[in-house]
Amino acid sequence: MYDVAIIGAGVVGGMTARALSKYKLKICILEKENDVAMGATKANSAIVHAGFDAKEGSLKARLNVRGAEMMPTVCRELGVKYQNNGSLVVGFNEEDRAIINDLLARGKANGVAGLEILEQDALKRLEPNISGEAICALHAPTGSIVCPYDLTVAAIGNAMDNGAQLKRNFAVCRIESTENGYLLSSQTDSVEARFVINCAGVYSDAVANMVGDTSFRVHPRKGEYILLDKECGTLVSHTIFQTPSKMGKGILISPTVDGNLLLGPTSVDGEDKENKATTQEGFADIIEKAQKSIGAVPLGKTITSFCGLRAVGSTGDFIITSPKKGFINAAGIESPGLSASPAIAEYITQMLSQQGLTLTEKESYNPIRTSSHAFREMSLEEKNRLIKENPAYGRIICRCEGVTEGEILDALRRNPKATDLDGVKRRTRAQMGRCQGGFCSPYIIELLARELGVPYERVTKSGGASFINVAQTKGGQ
Amino acid sequence: MKDLVIIGGGPAGMSAAIAAADSGIRDILVIERDAHLGGILQQCIHNGFGLHKFGEELTGPEYAWKYEQKLHDLNIDYKLNTMVLDLSEDKVITATNSEDGIFQIRAKAVILAMGCRERAKGALNIAGSRPAGIYSAGTAQKFVNMKGFLPGKNVVILGSGDIGLIMARRMTLEGAKVHAVCELMPYSGGLARNIQQCLHDFDIPLRLSHTVVEIHGKDRLEGVTIAQVDASRKPIEKTREYIPCDTLLLSVGLIPENELSKAAQVDISPITNGAVVDQDRQTSVPGIFACGNVLHVHDLVDFVSEEAEIAGKAAAEYINGSQSDALSIPVKTDGKIRYTVPQIITRKKDVTVYFRVSDVYKNVSVKVTSGDAVIVSKKKRKVAPGEMESITLKRDQLASVKELYFSLEGM
Ligand SMILES: Cc1cc2nc3c(=O)[nH]c(=O)nc-3n(C[C@H](O)[C@H](O)[C@H](O)COP(=O)(O)OP(=O)(O)OC[C@H]3O[C@@H](n4cnc5c(N)ncnc54)[C@H](O)[C@@H]3O)c2cc1C
Numbered sequence: 035m036y037d038v039a040i041i042g043a044g045v046v047g048g049m050t051a052r053a054l055s056k057y058k059l060k061i062c063i064l065e066k067e068n069d070v071a072m073g074a075t076k077a078n079s080a081i082v083h084a085g086f087d088a089k090e091g092s093l094k095a096r097l098n099v100r101g102a103e104m105m106p107t108v109c110r111e112l113g114v115k116y117q118n119n120g121s122l123v124v125g126f127n128e129e130d131r132a133i134i135n136d137l138l139a140r141g142k143a144n145g146v147a148g149l150e151i152l153e154q155d156a157l158k159r160l161e162p163n164i165s166g167e168a169i170c171a172l173h174a175p176t177g178s179i180v181c182p183y184d185l186t187v188a189a190i191g192n193a194m195d196n197g198a199q200l201k202r203n204f205a206v207c208r209i210e211s212t213e214n215g216y217l218l219s220s221q222t223d224s225v226e227a228r229f230v231i232n233c234a235g236v237y238s239d240a241v242a243n244m245v246g247d248t249s250f251r252v253h254p255r256k257g258e259y260i261l262l263d264k265e266c267g268t269l270v271s272h273t274i275f276q277t278p279s280k281m282g283k284g285i286l287i288s289p290t291v292d293g294n295l296l297l298g299p300t301s302v303d304g305e306d307k308e309n310k311a312t313t314q315e316g317f318a319d320i321i322e323k324a325q326k327s328i329g330a331v332p333l334g335k336t337i338t339s340f341c342g343l344r345a346v347g348s349t350g351d352f353i354i355t356s357p358k359k360g361f362i363n364a365a366g367i368e369s370p371g372l373s374a375s376p377a378i379a380e381y382i383t384q385m386l387s388q389q390g391l392t393l394t395e396k397e398s399y400n401p402i403r404t405s406s407h408a409f410r411e412m413s414l415e416e417k418n419r420l421i422k423e424n425p426a427y428g429r430i431i432c433r434c435e436g437v438t439e440g441e442i443l444d445a446l447r448r449n450p451k452a453t454d455l456d457g458v459k460r461r462t463r464a465q466m467g468r469c470q471g472g473f474c475s476p477y478i479i480e481l482l483a484r485e486l487g488v489p490y491e492r493v494t495k496s497g498g499a500s501f502i503n504v505a506q507t508k509g510g511q
Numbered sequence: 512m513k514d515l516v517i518i519g520g521g522p523a524g525m526s527a528a529i530a531a532a533d534s535g536i537r538d539i540l541v542i543e544r545d546a547h548l549g550g551i552l553q554q555c556i557h558n559g560f561g562l563h564k565f566g567e568e569l570t571g572p573e574y575a576w577k578y579e580q581k582l583h584d585l586n587i588d589y590k591l592n593t594m595v596l597d598l599s600e601d602k603v604i605t606a607t608n609s610e611d612g613i614f615q616i617r618a619k620a621v622i623l624a625m626g627c628r629e630r631a632k633g634a635l636n637i638a639g640s641r642p643a644g645i646y647s648a649g650t651a652q653k654f655v656n657m658k659g660f661l662p663g664k665n666v667v668i669l670g671s672g673d674i675g676l677i678m679a680r681r682m683t684l685e686g687a688k689v690h691a692v693c694e695l696m697p698y699s700g701g702l703a704r705n706i707q708q709c710l711h712d713f714d715i716p717l718r719l720s721h722t723v724v725e726i727h728g729k730d731r732l733e734g735v736t737i738a739q740v741d742a743s744r745k746p747i748e749k750t751r752e753y754i755p756c757d758t759l760l761l762s763v764g765l766i767p768e769n770e771l772s773k774a775a776q777v778d779i780s781p782i783t784n785g786a787v788v789d790q791d792r793q794t795s796v797p798g799i800f801a802c803g804n805v806l807h808v809h810d811l812v813d814f815v816s817e818e819a820e821i822a823g824k825a826a827a828e829y830i831n832g833s834q835s836d837a838l839s840i841p842v843k844t845d846g847k848i849r850y851t852v853p854q855i856i857t858r859k860k861d862v863t864v865y866f867r868v869s870d871v872y873k874n875v876s877v878k879v880t881s882g883d884a885v886i887v888s889k890k891k892r893k894v895a896p897g898e899m900e901s902i903t904l905k906r907d908q909l910a911s912v913k914e915l916y917f918s919l920e921g922m
C-alpha cells in the first residue's frame with residue numbers, strides 16, 4: 035500500500051514525486067513507457083517563460099511566475115543546467131507593436147520583473163543577427179532556458195534516492211476505489227495507494243475517465259522542431275519569439291543549454307495522441323518563419339528534427355482539480371507547464387495536505403543530486419584523480435560530445451537507471467552530437483547488454499520492440 | 512616534446528608515420544582512439560584494397576596489417592584507446608586515455624589523419640516517425656562485421672555511396688533482402704566496380720533519381736515511402752510508393768572529421784570540408800599537415816596511402832628545417848571541376864593534382880591553364896563525381912606560372 039501513486043513520469047509527475055519525497059510517505063511513480071520523460075517533457079521548447087504570456091488571474095499565470103522563481107534553486111540542487119539568457123518578443127510592424135504593448139501590460143500585472151520595450155537600434159545591439167525587418171521587441175530579462183529531460187531525470191532520480199519507487203512499462207488502464215484508496219492496474223500488475231495524482235499528459239483525460247471524471251477533454255497539438263549543430267548555437271543568445279497575432283504564434287529561435295540552436299515549434303491540432311511524426315509541411319513552415327526572424331537559416335547544419343504533443347485542455351487553463359477525494363488531476367498541462375512544474379508540485383502538495391495527507395518531514399531527506407555533468411565541470415586535476423580511481427573516465431565513447439565510459443556507466447547504474455539507447459542519450463548526451471550515434475552506439479549497446487545482463491541483440495532503442503539488431507550473423511559469436 | 516605526433520592510426524596515419532621514419536625521423540607518436548590500428552579498414556572485410564599499391568586484391572584488414580607490421584619493424588611508437596581532445600595552433604595536443612588520464616604533448620610537427628564520419632539522417636530532414644532500424648551504412652557494417660549481429664532482414668538503402676553498395680551485398684550474403692537502393696541523383700556516387708559487383712550481380716535494383724520521403728513505424732521501422740524526384744530534386748507526389756521494410760541504411764555522404772583542425776585554426780575549404788593544403792599537404796598553419804579522408808574523401812585506400820607518404824615525408828623535411836619556400840601558385844577550378852588537392856602550390860617540383868568533378872560528363876577534356884597558356888590538356892571519355900582523377904604537372908611546367916586554372920571543356 036502506497037501513500038501516493040503518481041501516474042506519469044513527465045516533468046510534472048517528476049517534480050511532484052520529488053516534492054513529496056521530502057516527507058515520510060511511501061510513493062510510487064507509474065509510467066507506461068520504458069523510461070521517464072517520454073511525453074511532452076522530452077520534446078518542447080525548453081523555455082522557462084518569464085510569465086507575460088498567460089492571462090491575468092489564470093492558474094497558468096500564477097504557477098508560471100511562481101515556478102520560474104523556484105526554478106534556479108531546483109536546478110542548482112539537482113545539478114541541472116539552467117541559463118538565464120533572457121527572451122525577446124520581436125515585432126515587425128505597428129500591429130505587432132500594439133500586441134507587444136499589451137504583453138508588457140499583462141506581464142506587469144502578472145508580476146514579471148524587468149520587462150522593457152526595445153527599439154530597433156537597441157535590439158540590434160543585443161542581437162546582431164536579427165533580421166533588419168524587426169522594428170521593436172519586448173525584452174524579458176528573466177526568461178531562461180533549461181534542459182527539460184535532464185530536469186526530469188534528475189528530479190525522479192532525487193525522489194528515488196529519497197525513497198520513491200519508479201515502475202516502468204506500467205500503463206494504468208483501470209482504477210477502482212478500495213476501502214483505503216484506489217487500486218491502479220495495468221494489464222499485468224497492480225498497486226494500491228491512498229492518494230492518486232494524475233499527471234498523464236495527453237492521456238490525463240483518459241485517466242480521469244477511469245474514476246468517472248468526464249468534466250474535461252485533452253487533445254494533442256503537434257509542435258515540430260529542427261535542431262541545428264553547435265556551430266550555429268551562437269547565432270542568437272536570447273530566446274527569440276515572434277509576436278503572436280491573428281496569423282498565429284510564429285516560431286521561436288533559441289539556443290539550448292547545451293549550445294545547439296532550436297527552431298520551432300509548429301502548431302497543428304490533431305486527434306491522434308501517438309502521432310509524433312514530423313512532416314514536410316512542418317519543415318517548410320519552420321524554415322519560412324525562422325527566415326523572418328534571422329534571415330538565412332543554415333539548414334545544412336541540421337542535426338535532427340522531432341515533434342512534441344501539447345496536452346491542450348478543454349478549459350483553456352491548467353486543470354488541477356480533485357474530482358473525488360484522494361484523486362487529483364494535473365491535466366491540460368500545456369505550455370508553460372515546464373516553467374510552472376515546481377509550482378504545480380507545490381500546489382498539489384498543498385491540496386494533498388488539505389485532503390488529510392499528513393506531511394511529516396524526513397530527517398534523511400537530501401535535496402541534492404550529483405549533476406550528470408559533474409565530470410565535465412571538474413578541473414583537470416580532479417578529472418585525473420577520478421581517472422586514476424576509475425579508468426572508465428579516461429575512455430571516450432561518444433566522440434562528438436566527448437562522453438566517457440565512466441559517465442555512461444553512471445547513467446546505467448544511477449537512479450533512474452537508463453535501460454535503453456535513448457535513455458543513455460538523454461542522460462549523457464552520448465549519440466546526441468553530429469554523427470547521431472553512428473560511431474558510438476555499437477559500444478553503448480555493449481555496455482547496456484553487460485549491465486542489464488541481456489544478449490546484445492536484445493538491447494532496444496527505447497523499450498518495447500525497438501530492437502537495434504534482430505539476429506546474429508551467420509558467422510556470429 | 513615530440514618531433515612528430517600523428518593523430519589517427521588509420522591507413523593515412525600509418526603511411527605518414529612510416530614515410531616520416533623512412534625520412535629519418537625517430538621521435539614519432541601515433542595516437543589512435545580505437546582499440547586497434549587500421550581505422551575504418553578493420554570493418555571492411557571485403558576485398559578490393561591495394562590493387563594500385565600492391566597489385567593484388569586485399570581485404571581491408573589485410574591491407575592494414577601490411578602497414579602495421581612495418582610500423583612494428585620501424586619501432587614506431589603508438590598509443591591505442593587514446594582520444595585527442597584538443598589541438599592548439601602552437602601544436603600542443605591534449606589527449607585522454609584510461610592509463611595516463613588527460614595529458615598534453617607539444618610537437619614540432621603534427622599530421623592530421625582523423626578520417627571522416629558518415630552524414631547522419633538528421634541532415635536529410637526526412638518526414639515521419641523515429642523508430643529503431645535506421646542506421647548509417649558504416650554503423651551497420653560495424654554491427655555485422657565487427658560485432659556479429661544483423662541489424663535487420665528487409666532493407667532499403669538510401670544513397671549509393673560505396674559503403675551503401677558494399678552493405679547491400681553484405682546484408683544479402685547474410686540472408687537479408689535488399690529491396691532497393693535509392694539514389695537522389697541521376698547517377699551513383701559510388702565506384703562503377705561496386706555497382707556491378709554489389710548490386711547488378713545480386714539483382715538489387717538501383718533506383719536513380721529516387722529518395723525516401725517518409726518513415727513509418729513506432730518501435731521498429733515498418734516501412735518507408737519513396738518517390739521519384741524531378742530535375743530540381745523535389746519529390747514527385749504521384750510517384751510515391753510504399754516499401755515495407757525493417758531497416759533503412761543511409762549512405763549519403765562522408766564528412767571529414769575536422770573538429771581538431773578547426774581548433775588549431777587551420778583554414779578549411781568549404782568544398783572539401785577538409786584543410787586547404789599545398790603540394791606537401793601542409794595546412795595554413797606551418798608544421799600542421801593533413802592527409803587521408805580528413806583532408807578529402809577518397810574512394811581508394813591506395814590513394815590515401817600515397818597522399819599520406821607525401822605528408823609524412825614533408826613533415827620530416829619541416830622538422831629538419833630543410834623546406835624551401837619559394838612560390839605561391841593558387842589552383843582554381845571552374846565549378847565543373849569541383850575541387851583540387853592541393854589548392855596551392857608553394858614549391859617548384861613535380862606535383863600530382865587530384866580532383867573531382869561535380870557531375871557526370873562525357874567526352875570532355877580537362878584543361879590546366881595559366882592565363883592564356885594551356886599547360887596540360889587531357890581527354891576523358893567519361894568523368895564522374897564518384898571517381899577521383901589526377902594530373903601530374905612537371906616541375907618545368909610550373910616555371911613562370913602565377914595561377915593554375917583547372918577546367919572541363921566539351922569536345
Ligand atoms: C511543442 C511544445 C512546446 C512546449 N514549450 C514549452 C516551453 O518552452 N516552456 C514550458 O514551460 N512548457 C513548454 N511546453 C509544455 C511542457 O512541455 C509540458 O507542460 C510539460 O512537459 C508537461 O509535463 P507532464 O509531466 O504533464 O506531461 P508529459 O511529459 O507528457 O508526461 C506524461 C507522462 O504520462 C505517461 N502516461 C500517460 N498515460 C499513462 C498511463 N495510463 N499510465 C502510466 N503512464 C502514463 C506518459 O507516458 C508520459 O511519460 C511545451 C510543450 C510542447 C508540446
Ligand SMILES: Cc1cc2nc3c(=O)[nH]c(=O)nc-3n(C[C@H](O)[C@H](O)[C@H](O)COP(=O)(O)OP(=O)(O)OC[C@H]3O[C@@H](n4cnc5c(N)ncnc54)[C@H](O)[C@@H]3O)c2cc1C
Pocket residue numbers: 518519520521522523524542543544545548549550551552555558559560561593594595596624625626627649652673674677768771802803804805809810811812813815
Ligand atoms: C565502408 C568503406 C568501404 C571502403 N571500401 C574500399 C575499397 O573497397 N577499396 C578501397 O581501396 N578503399 C575503400 N574504402 C576507402 C578507404 O578505406 C578509406 O578511404 C581509408 O580507410 C581512409 O583512411 P584514413 O586513415 O584517412 O581514415 P580512417 O581509416 O577513418 O582512419 C582514421 C583514424 O583516426 C582515428 N581518429 C580520429 N579522430 C581521432 C582523435 N581525435 N584521436 C585519436 N584518433 C582519432 C580513428 O579512430 C581512425 O582509426 C572504403 C571505405 C569505407 C568507409
